Amino acid sequence: MAGTFEIAMAGEKKYFFKLTASDGTVVAVSPLFNTIKGAAAGINAVRENAATGYVVDKSQALDKSRALDKASGQPGARLAPS
Template identity: 70%
Template sequence: MAGTFEILTAGTDTFQFRLTAADGTVVAVSPRFHSLKAVVAGINAVRENAATGFVVDRRNLGAG
């Protein structure tokens, strides 16, 4: 079973989405959006970019 995008209200005038895995684990939580149209666009952007995105390790392992 695939993950699920859940659209949530976040305050009185904002929305966010949450991506959950098939087992119910929360994988990602979005920032707040000011319209339903914007939150749907955010979901579509994640769908389009996640599968082809590069993993970039930004830890500074040499410091310290």
């Protein structure tokens, strides 16, 4: 089963979304949006960018041998141009 995006309310007039894995683990939480339409647009932006985005390791000096391919999780990621 695939993960799901869930739109929820924060307070009376703010909305956010969560990306939840099939096992129920929350993978990501969005910033707040003023409207449900804004939250839905945020979901669409994440879906579009995740499919084509680069993996950028900013945790330390990038060791290219440790980079992971975003599709397979195997070494050899498509690194962002420097």
